[in-house]
Amino acid sequence: MSRPVLVIGAGPVGLIMAAELARYGVPVRVIDKLRARTTQSRALAIWPRTLELLDAAGCGSAFAANGLHAKAVSIHVGNSTLARIPLGTIASSFNYLLMIPQSETERFLEDHLRIFGVLVEREIELTDFVNRDDGVSCTLLHAGGRLETLDAGWLIGCDGAHSFVRSRLRLEFEGETLPIGFVLADVHVAGLAIPPDEPAIFWHPDGAVMFFPISRERYRIIADLGSVPLHVPDLAEMQAIVDRRGPGGITLSDPVWLSDFGVNERKVRDYRKGRVFLAGDAAHIHSPAGGQGMNMGMQDAFNLAWKLALGERQEARPSLLESYSIERSGVAQQVLSDSGRMTRVVLLKSHLAQKVRNLVVKQIFSIPVIRRAIANRLSGIMIHYSDSPLNVGAAPRLRGPTPGERLILRGCSEQNDSPRFAIAAKDSAEARAMITRHSSLLMAKMCLPPDENGIWLVRPDGYVAATAKSGNWVPIDMALNGITLKASTRMMN
Incomplete structure (x- = not known):
C-alpha cells in the first residue's frame, strides 16, 4: 500500500472519501485547485442516514452539536398550511434534518481528516492522467507552475458537476437541463410566522418561494424564475418575490449571498473506469428538491471507501469494487426520479393543475402513515x-x-x-x-x-x-x- 489513492476535490465528498480511507490505514492525498475552502453556505441539509454514517466514522457529534435541528417541513399557500411533515417520527436516533452551512461542514471534515495526519493540498490541479492496469499516472500543476508526476494506486474524481476527471474519461453525462431557472438569497428574515427551525415552502400561482433556516433569523430563500432568463437578483427583487408569493409581513435584509442557478438531471452510467472512480456531483446531479445532493455524494464516499480499503489491505477480492457503481447508480437513479417529480409538482403552471395539486396534497398529508413514510424516505434510511x-x-x-x-x-x-x-x-x-x-x-x-x-x-x-x-x-x-x-x-x- 505504498502508492497513495489520489482524491480530486476537497468538498464534502472528497473530504469524507479521504478521511475514511485514512481511517482505514490507506495512504491518501486529497488536492484542490482552490486556495481555500468555501466561505458560502451552499449545500445546507444533512439528512439522518448521512448523520448515522458520520457518527460511525467518528465525527457525527461535531455536526449534531453545531447545526440547527429542523423538526418538521411544511407547505403553505399564503397563510394557509397545506401540509406539515414531522421529522420526529423518522426511525433513527437522528430524527431531524440538520441545517448547517457547507462552509461549516467542510471545516468539521477538514478537522476530522487532520486527526489521521492528512491535510488538504491546495492550489494544486490535476491536468492529465493515464489510466493503467496497475495504477494511474497523474500530472499535477502546483501554484507557481511546478509540475509533479504522481504514480497513484487509484484516482477518485470528487471534482463536481464540471468534473475534469469525468471529461477526461469521456464518460457521457446523460440527462437533461430543465427549462427553468432559480434565484437564491442568504438573508436576514423578519416577520416569518413559522417556527424558526422549520423549512417552509410557499406555493403561489406565479411559482414557489422556499425558506430554509440557516441560523437564528437567517434563511436561504429559493424561488423559481418562470420564463425570466437566469440572472443574479438584488435584494429588492427577492423582497418583491417574497411579498407576492409569501404569507405577507416579511422583511428581508443584510444579504450575504445572492445567486442564480439552473437545474440539471444527469448521471453517468458507470462510476468506474479501470482504476478511476467518480463520486458525488461528478457522477450525478439533480434538482435540489429534497435536499439530497450533498448527502448522495457523501454516501457515495462511505460506500466506496471501505471496499477500496479492503482491497488495498489485500483482505478482499478485486471484484468487490464492482459493486460500488451498481449500488450507487441505482440509488442515484431513484433520487433523480424522486427529486424530478417533486420539482415538477412545485413548478406546475396551470391554475387548474395547481388547485388539484393543493387539494390532493392537503388530503394525502393529513394521513399520519403517509407523513411518516415520506419523512423516512427523505431521511435516507430507506435507501x-x-x-x-x-x-x-x-x-x-x-x-x-x-x-x-x-x-x-x-x-x-x-x-x-x-x-x-x-x-x-x-x-x-x-x-x-x-x-x-x-x-x-x-x-x-x-x-x-x-x-x-x-x-x-x-x-x-x-x-x-x-x-x-x-x-x-x-x-x-x-x-x-x-x-x-x-x-x-x-x-x-
Whole structure:
C-alpha cells in the first residue's frame, strides 16, 4: 500500500472519501485547485442516514452539536398550511434534518481528516492522467507552475458537476437541463410566522418561494424564475418575490449571498473506469428538491471507501469494487426520479393543475402513515441495495431487514481502524467458529440480532449482506467466501 489513492476535490465528498480511507490505514492525498475552502453556505441539509454514517466514522457529534435541528417541513399557500411533515417520527436516533452551512461542514471534515495526519493540498490541479492496469499516472500543476508526476494506486474524481476527471474519461453525462431557472438569497428574515427551525415552502400561482433556516433569523430563500432568463437578483427583487408569493409581513435584509442557478438531471452510467472512480456531483446531479445532493455524494464516499480499503489491505477480492457503481447508480437513479417529480409538482403552471395539486396534497398529508413514510424516505434510511451482487440469502419469516437493507447494530463496539463486517446473532460455538474462520473480515464481538431466531451479516457501512435462520451458517459463509481474498493469494501479492 505504498502508492497513495489520489482524491480530486476537497468538498464534502472528497473530504469524507479521504478521511475514511485514512481511517482505514490507506495512504491518501486529497488536492484542490482552490486556495481555500468555501466561505458560502451552499449545500445546507444533512439528512439522518448521512448523520448515522458520520457518527460511525467518528465525527457525527461535531455536526449534531453545531447545526440547527429542523423538526418538521411544511407547505403553505399564503397563510394557509397545506401540509406539515414531522421529522420526529423518522426511525433513527437522528430524527431531524440538520441545517448547517457547507462552509461549516467542510471545516468539521477538514478537522476530522487532520486527526489521521492528512491535510488538504491546495492550489494544486490535476491536468492529465493515464489510466493503467496497475495504477494511474497523474500530472499535477502546483501554484507557481511546478509540475509533479504522481504514480497513484487509484484516482477518485470528487471534482463536481464540471468534473475534469469525468471529461477526461469521456464518460457521457446523460440527462437533461430543465427549462427553468432559480434565484437564491442568504438573508436576514423578519416577520416569518413559522417556527424558526422549520423549512417552509410557499406555493403561489406565479411559482414557489422556499425558506430554509440557516441560523437564528437567517434563511436561504429559493424561488423559481418562470420564463425570466437566469440572472443574479438584488435584494429588492427577492423582497418583491417574497411579498407576492409569501404569507405577507416579511422583511428581508443584510444579504450575504445572492445567486442564480439552473437545474440539471444527469448521471453517468458507470462510476468506474479501470482504476478511476467518480463520486458525488461528478457522477450525478439533480434538482435540489429534497435536499439530497450533498448527502448522495457523501454516501457515495462511505460506500466506496471501505471496499477500496479492503482491497488495498489485500483482505478482499478485486471484484468487490464492482459493486460500488451498481449500488450507487441505482440509488442515484431513484433520487433523480424522486427529486424530478417533486420539482415538477412545485413548478406546475396551470391554475387548474395547481388547485388539484393543493387539494390532493392537503388530503394525502393529513394521513399520519403517509407523513411518516415520506419523512423516512427523505431521511435516507430507506435507501437499500436490493440488487447488490454482495447480497446472499433472505431467510423467510425473520423480523428484521433483508439483504441490502440498513441495520443499526446494537451491543457491539465499532472498530474504527479497519473496515469489518459484523455478525448479529445469538452467541454460540458456531458463531465463534465463523468469526475465527473469517477473522480478517469480521469484528471479534458479536452484535445483538433484531430477531433471536436469525443471523445477520452486516457490512462496514451498516447494510445487510446476508441473512439466515439460526443454526444455518451456510449463507453467511458463502457471503464471506465471496468477498475474502484467500490467504495464499495474499501471500503471493
